[in-house]
Amino acid sequence: MSVSVTVRVPAKVNVQLSVGGVRADGFHDLANVFLAVGLYDEVTVTPSDTLRVTCAGPDAAQVPLDRTNLAARAAEALAARYGRDANVHLHIAKDIPVAGGMAGGSADGAGALLACDALWGTGASRGELLDICAELGSDVPFSLVGGAALGTGRGERLTVLDVGGAFHWVFAMAARGLSTPAVFREFDRLGAGRDIPEPVASADLIDALAKGDPDALAATVSNDLQAAALSLFPELAATLAAGRAAGALTALVSGSGPTTAFLVPDAGSAERVARALRDSGTCRTVRTAPAPAPGATVLGD
Numbered sequence: 001m002s003v004s005v006t007v008r009v010p011a012k013v014n015v016q017l018s019v020g021g022v023r024a025d026g027f028h029d030l031a032n033v034f035l036a037v038g039l040y041d042e043v044t045v046t047p048s049d050t051l052r053v054t055c056a057g058p059d060a061a062q063v064p065l066d067r068t069n070l071a072a073r074a075a076e077a078l079a080a081r082y083g084r085d086a087n088v089h090l091h092i093a094k095d096i097p098v099a100g101g102m103a104g105g106s107a108d109g110a111g112a113l114l115a116c117d118a119l120w121g122t123g124a125s126r127g128e129l130l131d132i133c134a135e136l137g138s139d140v141p142f143s144l145v146g147g148a149a150l151g152t153g154r155g156e157r158l159t160v161l162d163v164g165g166a167f168h169w170v171f172a173m174a175a176r177g178l179s180t181p182a183v184f185r186e187f188d189r190l191g192a193g194r195d196i197p198e199p200v201a202s203a204d205l206i207d208a209l210a211k212g213d214p215d216a217l218a219a220t221v222s223n224d225l226q227a228a229a230l231s232l233f234p235e236l237a238a239t240l241a242a243g244r245a246a247g248a249l250t251a252l253v254s255g256s257g258p259t260t261a262f263l264v265p266d267a268g269s270a271e272r273v274a275r276a277l278r279d280s281g282t283c284r285t286v287r288t289a290p291a292p293a294p295g296a297t298v299l300g301d
């Protein structure tokens with residue numbers, strides 16, 4: 001009998017993304033407030049003769065299937081640490097947009113790590129899994145944890161945050177992706193010669209999350225990468241404007257973009273804003289999703 005394990009992992013939106021100056025290692029210090037949203041990838045791991053990756057979903061053609069795939073890298077990292085071979089088939093059922101600023105690759109890394117851990121029964125502690133996540137990428141630890149969290153350092157050092165109620169979101173996916181390093185480089189270029197302050201988490205924003213208050217959250221969201229994303233992808237301004245005109249409480253670029261995110265008061269408004277965005281012709285697809293969503297979860301447990 002072939003045993004397989006499936007893990008479901010959420011996308012994220014950054015409700016605060018404050019970016020410091022570039023560090024000696026090329027990364028930027030962040031105050032990164034992540035919120036997991038109910039759009040999911042599923043990673044299924046099955047024993048195999050060799051390590052291989054397959055992917056299905058609307059964006060599957062853009063996903064690398066070689067060992068650069070974060071799911072493959074996660075399996076190899078766990079196998080190396082626990083003296084196993086990494087001969088597994090990793091199948092990704094992909095619903096998170098690729099190169100969209102919603103941490104889809106990170107989700108697959110965290111998902112594969114948890115799935116291989118369950119398949120192999122390594123006995124790794126949560127802390128050990130989080131260390132491997134941090135080696136794989138700045139966003140990967142949050143994909144494991146979900147909910148809401150403040151990421152400091154390059155975003156990998158997490159403090160879990162309270163969320164006191166549901167937040168309703170609409171996401172507009174763009175016609176093409178944006179490269180995260182390119183957006184950080186554009187941030188540096190736009191800020192050249194300016195004093196970049198230390199990134200600090202907003203107490204008002206953390207309070208709005210804890211209260212579950214969408215109006216207060218809308219008043220406090222911020223994204224320091226938004227100007228850089230708009231500079232590289234100016235058409236996003238029309239998408240943001242269309243969502244605002246349709247009644248979103250706030251509109252922002254998700255992380256490094258180009259997905260745009262719209263916070264709305266309730267599920268009914270989400271459907272209305274989604275329809276208006278679809279009708280605007282300013283984006284490729286539109287999805288609604290509630291938050292917070294749980295982190296990487298083994299299905300069937």
Ligand SMILES: C[C@@](CO)(OP(=O)(O)O)[C@H](O)COP(=O)(O)OP(=O)(O)OC[C@H]1O[C@@H](n2ccc(N)nc2=O)[C@H](O)[C@@H]1O
Pocket residue numbers: 014017026027028029030032100101102103104106136137138139140153154155180181184254255256257
């Ligand atoms: C911007 C954010 C916001 O959550 O997410 P996305 O919008 O890409 O989803 C993250 O910081 C992305 O994290 P992640 O996608 O894991 O990036 P990594 O693999 O760690 O780094 C990719 C590249 O992004 C840049 N980078 C990333 C994180 C950081 N704190 N400073 C950086 O300068 C570096 O150029 C690095 O080489």
Ligand SMILES: Nc1ncnc2c1ncn2[C@@H]1O[C@H](COP(=O)(O)OP(=O)(O)O)[C@@H](O)[C@H]1O
Pocket residue numbers: 062063064068069070071092097098099100101102103104105106108109177178180256257
């Ligand atoms: N499992 C994966 N899913 C998607 N992209 C991946 C994956 N593994 C590696 N990548 C690479 O990571 C890049 C960034 O993709 P993604 O994580 O979806 O976006 P973002 O960093 O904007 O959230 C992709 O262009 C792709 O080359």
